[in-house]
Amino acid sequence: MFCEKALELVRELHRASEGQLPAFNEDGLRQVLEEMKALYEQNQSDVNEAKSGGRSDLIPTIKFRHCSLLRNRRCAVAYLYDRLLRIRALRWEYGSVLPNALRFHMSAEEMEWFNHYKKSLAIYMRSLGGDEGLDITQDMKPPKSLYIEVRCLKDYGEFEVDDGTSVLLKKNSQHFLPRWKCEQLIRQGILEHVLS
Amino acid sequence: MSEAYFRVESGALGLQENFLSLDDILMSHEKLPVRTETSMPRLGAFFLERSGGADTDNAIPQGSKLELPLWLAKGLYDNKRRILSVELPKIYQEGWRTVFSADANVVDLHKMGPHFYGFGSQLLHFDNPENVDISQSLLQTFIGRFRRIMDCSQNAYNEDTSALVARLDEMERGLFQTGQKGLNDFQCWEKGQASQITASNLVQNYKKRKFTDMED
Numbered sequence: 001m002f003c004e005k006a007l008e009l010v011r012e013l014h015r016a017s018e019g020q021l022p023a024f025n026e027d028g029l030r031q032v033l034e035e036m037k038a039l040y041e042q043n044q045s046d047v048n049e050a051k052s053g054g055r056s057d058l059i060p061t062i063k064f065r066h067c068s069l070l071r072n073r074r075c076a077v078a079y080l081y082d083r084l085l086r087i088r089a090l091r092w093e094y095g096s097v098l099p100n101a102l103r104f105h106m107s108a109e110e111m112e113w114f115n116h117y118k119k120s121l122a123i124y125m126r127s128l129g130g131d132e133g134l135d136i137t138q139d140m141k142p143p144k145s146l147y148i149e150v151r152c153l154k155d156y157g158e159f160e161v162d163d164g165t166s167v168l169l170k171k172n173s174q175h176f177l178p179r180w181k182c183e184q185l186i187r188q189g190i191l192e193h194v195l196s
Numbered sequence: 197m198s199e200a201y202f203r204v205e206s207g208a209l210g211l212q213e214n215f216l217s218l219d220d221i222l223m224s225h226e227k228l229p230v231r232t233e234t235s236m237p238r239l240g241a242f243f244l245e246r247s248g249g250a251d252t253d254n255a256i257p258q259g260s261k262l263e264l265p266l267w268l269a270k271g272l273y274d275n276k277r278r279i280l281s282v283e284l285p286k287i288y289q290e291g292w293r294t295v296f297s298a299d300a301n302v303v304d305l306h307k308m309g310p311h312f313y314g315f316g317s318q319l320l321h322f323d324n325p326e327n328v329d330i331s332q333s334l335l336q337t338f339i340g341r342f343r344r345i346m347d348c349s350q351n352a353y354n355e356d357t358s359a360l361v362a363r364l365d366e367m368e369r370g371l372f373q374t375g376q377k378g379l380n381d382f383q384c385w386e387k388g389q390a391s392q393i394t395a396s397n398l399v400q401n402y403k404k405r406k407f408t409d410m411e412d
Contacts, residue, residue: 001242001265007225014218018401019201046238060236060272060279067271078216082203089200093396102402140199144391182393189395189403195388 002039002068005031006075013082021086024107029076036072039065087114091121092137095184138183148179150191159185199396208314209367219366223311224270224318227263229283234258236279266318275323282322287312290326293333300340305365312365313338341368349375353383 009028016022043065050058087110090098096118103111126133156169159181167175174194185191206223207214214220240247240254243262248255256262264272264280272279286292287308296303305312316334320327341364348360349372357376361369384390 007221010218010221014222018397019203020401055237057235058237060234061238063272063279064236064239064268067268070271071267074215075221078204078218078221081216082218085203086201089202092200094399099402141391141393148393179393186393187396187399189399192395193393195392 002035002065003071003075005035006072006079009079010075013079019086019089021083021090021102021105023105024083024110025079026107029079032072032076036069039069039072043069083110084113088117090114091118093187095137095188096122135180138180140183140187143179146179147176148182149194149196150175150177150182150186151194152190153192154190156185156190206314206367208311209317213318219311220314223314223366224267225265226309226311226315227265228269228285228319230262230264230269230280231283232256232258232260232262232280233277234279266315270318270321273322282324284319284324284326284330285309288316288319288326288330288333290329293329296333296337296340300337301344303337304363305341305368306363308365310366313367345372346375348372350379352376353379 005028009025009032012022012025012028043062046055046058046062046065049055050062087106090102091114094102098114106114121137125136128134128136151174152169152171155171158166159169160166161181162178167177169175169190182191182193186193203218204214204216206217206219208217208220208223213224235248235252235255235258237253237255239256240249240252243256243260246256246260246262248257269280269282273282309315313334316330320331324330345364345368348357352360357372361372364372381390
Protein backbone atom coordinates (compact mmCIF):
# COMPACT_ATOMS: atom_id res chain seq x y z
CA MET A 1 0.00 0.00 0.00
CA PHE A 2 1.19 3.51 -0.67
CA CYS A 3 2.01 6.13 1.95
CA GLU A 4 3.55 3.76 4.47
CA LYS A 5 6.76 5.76 4.72
CA ALA A 6 4.84 9.00 5.13
CA LEU A 7 2.88 7.52 7.99
CA GLU A 8 6.10 6.37 9.61
CA LEU A 9 7.28 9.99 9.68
CA VAL A 10 4.09 11.05 11.43
CA ARG A 11 4.34 8.16 13.90
CA GLU A 12 7.92 9.05 14.73
CA LEU A 13 6.89 12.58 15.70
CA HIS A 14 3.81 11.43 17.55
CA ARG A 15 5.92 9.05 19.62
CA ALA A 16 8.28 11.85 20.67
CA SER A 17 6.14 13.05 23.54
CA GLU A 18 6.45 16.20 25.59
CA GLY A 19 7.27 18.31 22.54
CA GLN A 20 10.69 16.73 22.03
CA LEU A 21 12.42 17.27 18.72
CA PRO A 22 13.76 14.05 17.16
CA ALA A 23 16.46 14.15 14.48
CA PHE A 24 15.32 15.37 11.08
CA ASN A 25 14.42 12.34 9.03
CA GLU A 26 15.92 13.48 5.74
CA ASP A 27 15.97 10.00 4.34
CA GLY A 28 12.34 9.35 5.15
CA LEU A 29 11.21 12.59 3.59
CA ARG A 30 13.21 11.87 0.45
CA GLN A 31 11.52 8.49 0.12
CA VAL A 32 8.09 10.10 0.44
CA LEU A 33 8.93 12.59 -2.30
CA GLU A 34 10.21 9.78 -4.52
CA GLU A 35 6.99 7.85 -4.06
CA MET A 36 5.03 10.98 -4.95
CA LYS A 37 7.07 11.41 -8.11
CA ALA A 38 6.46 7.78 -9.13
CA LEU A 39 2.72 8.06 -8.44
CA TYR A 40 2.50 11.28 -10.42
CA GLU A 41 4.30 9.83 -13.43
CA GLN A 42 2.18 6.68 -13.42
CA ASN A 43 -0.94 8.81 -13.31
CA GLN A 44 0.25 11.07 -16.13
CA SER A 45 0.81 8.07 -18.33
CA ASP A 46 -2.53 6.49 -17.41
CA VAL A 47 -4.39 9.76 -18.00
CA ASN A 48 -2.94 9.94 -21.50
CA GLU A 49 -3.98 6.35 -22.11
CA ALA A 50 -7.46 7.02 -20.79
CA LYS A 51 -7.90 10.04 -23.02
CA SER A 52 -6.37 8.86 -26.27
CA GLY A 53 -6.59 5.08 -25.89
CA GLY A 54 -10.19 5.10 -24.68
CA ARG A 55 -9.32 3.35 -21.40
CA SER A 56 -11.87 5.11 -19.22
CA ASP A 57 -11.75 2.08 -16.90
CA LEU A 58 -8.43 3.47 -15.66
CA ILE A 59 -10.17 6.37 -13.95
CA PRO A 60 -10.71 4.65 -10.57
CA THR A 61 -7.03 3.67 -10.60
CA ILE A 62 -5.99 7.24 -11.34
CA LYS A 63 -8.17 8.42 -8.49
CA PHE A 64 -6.60 5.83 -6.17
CA ARG A 65 -3.12 7.12 -6.94
CA HIS A 66 -4.29 10.72 -6.63
CA CYS A 67 -5.63 10.03 -3.13
CA SER A 68 -2.26 8.55 -2.25
CA LEU A 69 -0.50 11.65 -3.56
CA LEU A 70 -2.72 13.88 -1.42
CA ARG A 71 -2.11 11.67 1.60
CA ASN A 72 1.66 11.76 1.14
CA ARG A 73 1.51 15.52 0.85
CA ARG A 74 -0.58 15.82 3.98
CA CYS A 75 1.77 13.65 6.02
CA ALA A 76 4.87 15.48 4.80
CA VAL A 77 3.42 18.93 5.46
CA ALA A 78 2.09 17.94 8.88
CA TYR A 79 5.50 16.46 9.75
CA LEU A 80 7.34 19.63 8.79
CA TYR A 81 4.79 21.90 10.46
CA ASP A 82 4.74 20.02 13.74
CA ARG A 83 8.54 20.16 13.86
CA LEU A 84 8.39 23.93 13.45
CA LEU A 85 5.98 24.11 16.38
CA ARG A 86 8.48 22.17 18.47
CA ILE A 87 11.35 24.36 17.34
CA ARG A 88 9.36 27.46 18.21
CA ALA A 89 8.82 26.05 21.70
CA LEU A 90 12.59 25.74 22.06
CA ARG A 91 13.02 29.50 21.80
CA TRP A 92 10.63 30.00 24.71
CA GLU A 93 11.87 27.20 26.92
CA TYR A 94 15.56 27.01 26.16
CA GLY A 95 16.45 30.54 25.15
CA SER A 96 18.04 31.93 22.04
CA VAL A 97 21.16 29.77 22.09
CA LEU A 98 20.46 26.11 21.53
CA PRO A 99 22.79 23.33 22.68
CA ASN A 100 24.67 21.56 19.92
CA ALA A 101 22.87 18.28 20.47
CA LEU A 102 19.63 19.98 19.51
CA ARG A 103 21.09 21.82 16.57
CA PHE A 104 22.17 18.54 15.01
CA HIS A 105 18.55 17.42 15.08
CA MET A 106 17.49 20.29 12.85
CA SER A 107 17.80 20.62 9.11
CA ALA A 108 19.52 23.66 7.65
CA GLU A 109 16.16 25.16 6.68
CA GLU A 110 14.79 24.62 10.16
CA MET A 111 17.81 26.37 11.66
CA GLU A 112 17.21 29.27 9.30
CA TRP A 113 13.55 29.39 10.38
CA PHE A 114 14.63 29.40 14.02
CA ASN A 115 16.94 32.35 13.39
CA HIS A 116 14.20 34.28 11.60
CA TYR A 117 11.79 33.57 14.46
CA LYS A 118 14.34 34.66 17.04
CA LYS A 119 14.84 37.88 15.13
CA SER A 120 11.11 38.60 14.77
CA LEU A 121 10.63 37.99 18.47
CA ALA A 122 13.55 40.25 19.36
CA ILE A 123 12.28 43.06 17.14
CA TYR A 124 8.84 42.75 18.67
CA MET A 125 10.17 42.75 22.23
CA ARG A 126 12.26 45.84 21.56
CA SER A 127 9.18 47.65 20.30
CA LEU A 128 7.38 47.23 23.62
CA GLY A 129 7.74 49.17 26.85
CA GLY A 130 9.23 52.45 25.64
CA ASP A 131 12.96 52.80 25.01
CA GLU A 132 14.37 49.66 26.59
CA GLY A 133 11.94 47.14 25.25
CA LEU A 134 10.40 44.34 27.32
CA ASP A 135 11.65 40.78 27.63
CA ILE A 136 8.45 38.80 27.56
CA THR A 137 10.27 35.49 27.82
CA GLN A 138 11.02 36.36 31.45
CA ASP A 139 8.70 36.13 34.43
CA MET A 140 6.73 33.19 33.10
CA LYS A 141 5.35 32.82 36.59
CA PRO A 142 4.30 35.97 38.46
CA PRO A 143 7.28 37.11 40.55
CA LYS A 144 6.96 37.41 44.31
CA SER A 145 10.25 39.20 44.99
CA LEU A 146 13.15 40.92 43.25
CA TYR A 147 15.82 38.64 44.66
CA ILE A 148 15.66 34.88 44.96
CA GLU A 149 17.62 32.12 46.62
CA VAL A 150 19.19 29.71 44.15
CA ARG A 151 21.31 26.58 44.44
CA CYS A 152 23.72 25.59 41.74
CA LEU A 153 23.11 22.16 40.22
CA LYS A 154 26.25 21.96 38.16
CA ASP A 155 29.49 23.86 37.67
CA TYR A 156 28.92 26.87 35.46
CA GLY A 157 31.77 29.22 36.20
CA GLU A 158 31.86 32.97 36.73
CA PHE A 159 28.60 34.85 36.60
CA GLU A 160 28.51 38.62 36.60
CA VAL A 161 25.90 40.52 38.57
CA ASP A 162 24.65 44.00 37.61
CA ASP A 163 26.80 46.00 40.03
CA GLY A 164 29.97 44.53 38.54
CA THR A 165 30.73 41.85 41.12
CA SER A 166 30.89 38.31 39.90
CA VAL A 167 29.79 35.11 41.55
CA LEU A 168 31.35 31.68 41.13
CA LEU A 169 28.66 29.16 40.29
CA LYS A 170 29.99 25.89 41.60
CA LYS A 171 27.92 22.79 42.14
CA ASN A 172 25.87 22.92 45.35
CA SER A 173 26.76 26.52 46.15
CA GLN A 174 23.86 28.73 47.17
CA HIS A 175 23.41 32.37 46.27
CA PHE A 176 20.97 35.24 46.70
CA LEU A 177 20.64 36.80 43.29
CA PRO A 178 18.36 39.09 41.28
CA ARG A 179 15.50 37.18 39.78
CA TRP A 180 15.84 38.50 36.26
CA LYS A 181 19.44 37.34 35.95
CA CYS A 182 18.73 33.82 37.13
CA GLU A 183 15.54 32.96 35.35
CA GLN A 184 17.20 31.72 32.18
CA LEU A 185 19.70 29.58 34.06
CA ILE A 186 16.97 28.04 36.17
CA ARG A 187 14.94 27.15 33.11
CA GLN A 188 18.01 25.56 31.61
CA GLY A 189 18.49 23.41 34.69
CA ILE A 190 21.78 24.94 35.83
CA LEU A 191 20.36 26.61 38.92
CA GLU A 192 17.56 25.54 41.19
CA HIS A 193 15.10 27.97 42.71
CA VAL A 194 15.05 27.37 46.44
CA LEU A 195 11.87 28.32 48.27
CA SER A 196 12.31 29.41 51.84
CA MET B 197 3.73 18.40 28.50
CA SER B 198 6.11 21.07 27.29
CA GLU B 199 4.52 24.40 28.10
CA ALA B 200 5.38 26.18 24.88
CA TYR B 201 4.56 23.38 22.42
CA PHE B 202 1.01 23.74 21.10
CA ARG B 203 0.29 20.90 18.75
CA VAL B 204 -2.51 21.02 16.18
CA GLU B 205 -5.57 19.54 17.88
CA SER B 206 -7.71 16.80 16.43
CA GLY B 207 -10.81 17.90 14.56
CA ALA B 208 -12.17 14.40 14.11
CA LEU B 209 -15.08 14.87 16.48
CA GLY B 210 -16.33 17.78 14.41
CA LEU B 211 -17.22 18.04 10.76
CA GLN B 212 -13.75 17.60 9.30
CA GLU B 213 -10.39 16.34 10.42
CA ASN B 214 -7.70 18.94 10.84
CA PHE B 215 -5.30 18.69 7.91
CA LEU B 216 -2.20 19.28 10.02
CA SER B 217 -3.21 17.26 13.08
CA LEU B 218 -0.91 14.28 13.70
CA ASP B 219 -3.69 12.64 15.74
CA ASP B 220 -6.12 12.88 12.84
CA ILE B 221 -3.58 11.47 10.41
CA LEU B 222 -3.07 8.46 12.64
CA MET B 223 -6.80 8.08 13.20
CA SER B 224 -7.58 8.11 9.48
CA HIS B 225 -5.11 5.28 8.96
CA GLU B 226 -7.48 2.84 10.66
CA LYS B 227 -9.21 0.48 8.28
CA LEU B 228 -12.81 -0.19 7.38
CA PRO B 229 -14.44 -2.85 5.20
CA VAL B 230 -15.35 -1.77 1.67
CA ARG B 231 -16.68 -3.39 -1.48
CA THR B 232 -15.42 -2.34 -4.90
CA GLU B 233 -18.23 -1.38 -7.28
CA THR B 234 -15.99 -1.35 -10.34
CA SER B 235 -12.84 -3.09 -11.38
CA MET B 236 -9.61 -1.23 -10.64
CA PRO B 237 -6.85 -2.05 -13.14
CA ARG B 238 -3.13 -2.16 -12.36
CA LEU B 239 -3.59 -2.18 -8.59
CA GLY B 240 -3.67 -5.94 -8.15
CA ALA B 241 -0.21 -5.93 -6.62
CA PHE B 242 -1.65 -4.55 -3.37
CA PHE B 243 -4.25 -7.24 -2.93
CA LEU B 244 -2.66 -10.35 -4.38
CA GLU B 245 -5.35 -12.74 -3.17
CA ARG B 246 -7.98 -10.77 -5.06
CA SER B 247 -6.02 -9.79 -8.13
CA GLY B 248 -7.41 -10.84 -11.47
CA GLY B 249 -3.97 -11.53 -12.89
CA ALA B 250 -2.15 -10.34 -15.96
CA ASP B 251 -4.96 -10.86 -18.44
CA THR B 252 -7.20 -8.41 -16.58
CA ASP B 253 -4.43 -5.82 -16.53
CA ASN B 254 -3.69 -6.85 -12.93
CA ALA B 255 -6.99 -5.51 -11.74
CA ILE B 256 -8.78 -5.72 -8.46
CA PRO B 257 -12.10 -7.18 -9.66
CA GLN B 258 -15.46 -5.55 -9.17
CA GLY B 259 -17.24 -6.80 -6.07
CA SER B 260 -14.08 -7.48 -4.08
CA LYS B 261 -14.28 -7.11 -0.33
CA LEU B 262 -11.27 -5.25 1.00
CA GLU B 263 -10.11 -3.41 4.09
CA LEU B 264 -8.97 0.08 3.20
CA PRO B 265 -7.71 2.89 5.42
CA LEU B 266 -10.25 5.63 6.14
CA TRP B 267 -8.33 8.25 4.16
CA LEU B 268 -8.50 6.14 1.03
CA ALA B 269 -12.12 5.17 1.50
CA LYS B 270 -13.05 8.83 1.96
CA GLY B 271 -11.14 9.82 -1.16
CA LEU B 272 -12.70 7.17 -3.40
CA TYR B 273 -16.24 7.42 -2.04
CA ASP B 274 -18.98 9.42 -3.69
CA ASN B 275 -22.70 9.31 -3.02
CA LYS B 276 -23.36 7.46 -6.29
CA ARG B 277 -21.00 4.69 -5.08
CA ARG B 278 -19.34 4.44 -8.46
CA ILE B 279 -16.00 3.16 -7.18
CA LEU B 280 -16.75 1.63 -3.82
CA SER B 281 -19.39 1.15 -1.18
CA VAL B 282 -18.61 1.19 2.51
CA GLU B 283 -19.69 -1.20 5.28
CA LEU B 284 -19.72 -0.46 8.97
CA PRO B 285 -16.99 -1.98 11.11
CA LYS B 286 -18.45 -4.36 13.71
CA ILE B 287 -18.14 -2.07 16.70
CA TYR B 288 -20.41 0.50 15.10
CA GLN B 289 -23.05 -2.03 14.15
CA GLU B 290 -26.23 -2.82 16.02
CA GLY B 291 -24.84 -5.75 18.02
CA TRP B 292 -22.10 -3.74 19.67
CA ARG B 293 -24.31 -0.67 19.99
CA THR B 294 -26.57 -2.75 22.23
CA VAL B 295 -23.59 -3.77 24.34
CA PHE B 296 -22.61 -0.13 24.77
CA SER B 297 -26.09 0.87 25.78
CA ALA B 298 -26.20 -1.90 28.37
CA ASP B 299 -23.00 -0.83 30.12
CA ALA B 300 -20.55 1.45 28.40
CA ASN B 301 -17.95 1.23 31.15
CA VAL B 302 -16.91 -2.37 30.72
CA VAL B 303 -15.76 -2.08 27.12
CA ASP B 304 -12.09 -1.85 26.26
CA LEU B 305 -12.25 1.02 23.81
CA HIS B 306 -8.53 1.00 23.31
CA LYS B 307 -8.65 -2.46 21.85
CA MET B 308 -11.63 -1.63 19.62
CA GLY B 309 -9.42 0.54 17.40
CA PRO B 310 -7.88 3.21 19.63
CA HIS B 311 -9.73 6.10 17.98
CA PHE B 312 -13.27 4.95 18.70
CA TYR B 313 -14.96 8.36 18.85
CA GLY B 314 -12.91 10.10 16.17
CA PHE B 315 -13.19 7.29 13.67
CA GLY B 316 -16.86 6.80 14.45
CA SER B 317 -17.57 10.49 13.91
CA GLN B 318 -15.81 10.52 10.55
CA LEU B 319 -17.69 7.36 9.53
CA LEU B 320 -20.82 9.48 9.43
CA HIS B 321 -19.59 10.92 6.12
CA PHE B 322 -20.57 7.73 4.31
CA ASP B 323 -24.36 8.29 4.19
CA ASN B 324 -25.18 5.08 5.98
CA PRO B 325 -28.88 4.65 6.90
CA GLU B 326 -27.76 3.80 10.45
CA ASN B 327 -25.95 7.14 10.89
CA VAL B 328 -28.49 8.53 13.35
CA ASP B 329 -28.15 5.45 15.55
CA ILE B 330 -24.38 5.51 15.30
CA SER B 331 -24.10 9.13 16.37
CA GLN B 332 -26.52 8.52 19.23
CA SER B 333 -24.50 5.52 20.31
CA LEU B 334 -21.23 7.48 20.25
CA LEU B 335 -22.74 10.21 22.37
CA GLN B 336 -24.40 7.91 24.89
CA THR B 337 -21.30 5.76 25.23
CA PHE B 338 -19.24 8.81 26.04
CA ILE B 339 -21.81 10.07 28.53
CA GLY B 340 -21.80 6.69 30.21
CA ARG B 341 -18.02 6.60 30.59
CA PHE B 342 -17.27 10.22 31.30
CA ARG B 343 -18.11 10.21 34.98
CA ARG B 344 -15.59 7.53 35.76
CA ILE B 345 -12.87 9.18 33.67
CA MET B 346 -13.39 12.49 35.42
CA ASP B 347 -13.40 10.90 38.86
CA CYS B 348 -10.23 8.93 38.21
CA SER B 349 -8.31 11.80 36.69
CA GLN B 350 -9.19 14.12 39.57
CA ASN B 351 -8.28 11.69 42.30
CA ALA B 352 -5.24 9.79 41.13
CA TYR B 353 -2.41 11.93 42.48
CA ASN B 354 1.19 10.83 42.17
CA GLU B 355 0.40 7.26 41.28
CA ASP B 356 0.74 4.84 38.42
CA THR B 357 -2.31 5.40 36.24
CA SER B 358 -1.63 2.81 33.56
CA ALA B 359 -4.38 0.52 34.82
CA LEU B 360 -6.88 3.37 34.76
CA VAL B 361 -6.18 4.43 31.19
CA ALA B 362 -5.67 0.97 29.71
CA ARG B 363 -9.23 0.68 28.40
CA LEU B 364 -9.71 4.26 27.31
CA ASP B 365 -9.62 5.33 23.69
CA GLU B 366 -7.26 8.08 22.55
CA MET B 367 -9.72 10.94 23.01
CA GLU B 368 -10.55 9.76 26.53
CA ARG B 369 -6.86 9.46 27.34
CA GLY B 370 -6.36 13.06 26.27
CA LEU B 371 -9.20 14.04 28.57
CA PHE B 372 -7.68 12.06 31.42
CA GLN B 373 -4.35 13.76 30.89
CA THR B 374 -5.97 17.19 30.97
CA GLY B 375 -7.67 16.28 34.22
CA GLN B 376 -4.38 15.12 35.70
CA LYS B 377 -2.66 18.31 34.70
CA GLY B 378 -5.37 20.32 36.42
CA LEU B 379 -4.98 18.22 39.55
CA ASN B 380 -1.19 18.53 39.56
CA ASP B 381 -1.31 22.29 38.99
CA PHE B 382 -3.74 22.68 41.87
CA GLN B 383 -1.63 20.59 44.22
CA CYS B 384 1.43 22.58 43.23
CA TRP B 385 -0.41 25.80 44.02
CA GLU B 386 -1.63 24.46 47.34
CA LYS B 387 1.93 23.65 48.35
CA GLY B 388 2.97 27.19 47.54
CA GLN B 389 5.13 26.07 44.66
CA ALA B 390 3.23 27.96 42.02
CA SER B 391 5.68 30.84 42.09
CA GLN B 392 8.75 28.63 41.98
CA ILE B 393 10.64 28.94 38.74
CA THR B 394 11.33 25.49 37.39
CA ALA B 395 13.43 24.02 34.63
CA SER B 396 11.14 23.41 31.71
CA ASN B 397 10.01 19.86 31.06
CA LEU B 398 11.63 20.04 27.64
CA VAL B 399 15.04 20.72 29.14
CA GLN B 400 14.69 17.99 31.73
CA ASN B 401 13.77 15.46 29.10
CA TYR B 402 16.73 16.35 26.91
CA LYS B 403 19.01 15.90 29.90
CA LYS B 404 17.58 12.48 30.64
CA ARG B 405 18.13 11.49 27.02
CA LYS B 406 21.72 12.67 27.12
CA PHE B 407 22.49 10.30 29.96
CA THR B 408 21.16 7.32 28.09
CA ASP B 409 23.18 8.33 25.02
CA MET B 410 26.32 8.35 27.12
CA GLU B 411 25.62 4.91 28.45
CA ASP B 412 25.48 3.30 25.03
